Amino acid sequence: MSLLFDKATLGSLPLQNRLVMAPLTRSRASGNIPNELMAQYYAQRASVGLIITEGTSPSPNGLGYARIPGVFSVEQTAGWTPVTKAVHAQGAKIFMQLMHCGRVAHEFNLPAGAHVLAPSAVAAAGEMFTDSAGMKPHTVPLAMTEAQIRATIEEFAQAAKNAVTAGFDGVELHGANGYLLEQFIRPNSNRRTDRYGGSIENRARFVLEAAEAVISAVGKEKVGIRLSPFGVFNDMPVYPEMEADYTWLAQQLSARGLAYIHLVDHSPMGAPPVPDSVKTAIRGAFKGALILSGGYDAVRAESDLAAGKCDLVAVGRPILANPDLVARWKAGAALNAPDFGTFYTPGPKGYTDYPALG
Numbered sequence: 001m002s003l004l005f006d007k008a009t010l011g012s013l014p015l016q017n018r019l020v021m022a023p024l025t026r027s028r029a030s031g032n033i034p035n036e037l038m039a040q041y042y043a044q045r046a047s048v049g050l051i052i053t054e055g056t057s058p059s060p061n062g063l064g065y066a067r068i069p070g071v072f073s074v075e076q077t078a079g080w081t082p083v084t085k086a087v088h089a090q091g092a093k094i095f096m097q098l099m100h101c102g103r104v105a106h107e108f109n110l111p112a113g114a115h116v117l118a119p120s121a122v123a124a125a126g127e128m129f130t131d132s133a134g135m136k137p138h139t140v141p142l143a144m145t146e147a148q149i150r151a152t153i154e155e156f157a158q159a160a161k162n163a164v165t166a167g168f169d170g171v172e173l174h175g176a177n178g179y180l181l182e183q184f185i186r187p188n189s190n191r192r193t194d195r196y197g198g199s200i201e202n203r204a205r206f207v208l209e210a211a212e213a214v215i216s217a218v219g220k221e222k223v224g225i226r227l228s229p230f231g232v233f234n235d236m237p238v239y240p241e242m243e244a245d246y247t248w249l250a251q252q253l254s255a256r257g258l259a260y261i262h263l264v265d266h267s268p269m270g271a272p273p274v275p276d277s278v279k280t281a282i283r284g285a286f287k288g289a290l291i292l293s294g295g296y297d298a299v300r301a302e303s304d305l306a307a308g309k310c311d312l313v314a315v316g317r318p319i320l321a322n323p324d325l326v327a328r329w330k331a332g333a334a335l336n337a338p339d340f341g342t343f344y345t346p347g348p349k350g351y352t353d354y355p356a357l358g
């Protein structure tokens, strides 16, 4: 008897098991267009219950990193269709993670005419890789006008429609890890004095309006969100009201009927731990499904599911390196180690060539 490997549902969506492939940026989409190699990569991993794709931009302005895919053009939407077909053929469901990078960007990675946008004109500390000039400090973003806020929300809604057209079962709003939605939530990156800044009600307004727009575009059962309370990635320091803010946000998301909240815990990657009290508070405040992630192995996944701490468990690095992770975990087999050097490099090496069990 295994909760992890049993059939389950996410809302009314049937899943072949409770294991989720976490979103993993792999930078194989040259020209920001998904391709056959990506379809092969996702199909190899489709013995999980649910795949959440790598962060995918809803807008030319959101393409902060080199070679990440988008979902705002006809060509991109067409490029995603073979991915969803290949994944569905193996029995998994697939959500697209909508990631607008906001200020975690360099202008060299953006197409002509696009702009690095953020709630306020405050650059994120640190550097990022560009294909044309190597490592560069993050671009100082433009503070979004109300018109740009409205246009960006509309881009999220259209991107969600495009994802559904491409065969996706839903979308996950990337509200974690220092990208645009989190840049609005956090007071260090959001210094606005209008109705999008200041109190948590104001700082969360952009996220909630984006969620509402996406829900009216594709339906609430098809919308989840990823959040990283206590996450510090991409220059996002912890601040005193953090736990209260995220508990309030979870209540608001619950009232809007989102299918799930997906919590990030990067303590296994060296980040400060997410207090258990936060996970429990969000579990209590949100009536949809809860996905937990970060450093899971089969034993811990099974035990957190059995304890009712979450409904599904997501894994990143283990499934990156082990396309047949479900079979390996079921058999208690040894795992391939992830090769950090090929996480973001172009081509099949370290992408589609991890061996499956013979």
Ligand SMILES: Cc1cc2nc3c(=O)[nH]c(=O)nc-3n(C[C@H](O)[C@H](O)[C@H](O)COP(=O)(O)O)c2cc1C
Residues within 6 Å of the ligand: 022, 023, 024, 025, 026, 053, 054, 055, 097, 099, 174, 176, 177, 226, 264, 265, 266, 268, 293, 294, 295, 296, 314, 315, 316, 317, 318, 343
């Ligand atoms: C190569 C790589 C790329 C990642 N890309 C994303 C991403 O696009 N979106 C996201 O929300 N998280 C991303 N993450 C974080 C993972 O989804 C996950 O939270 C993290 O790897 C911790 O889980 P794990 O211990 O099972 O690997 C990435 C992690 C890695 C290692």
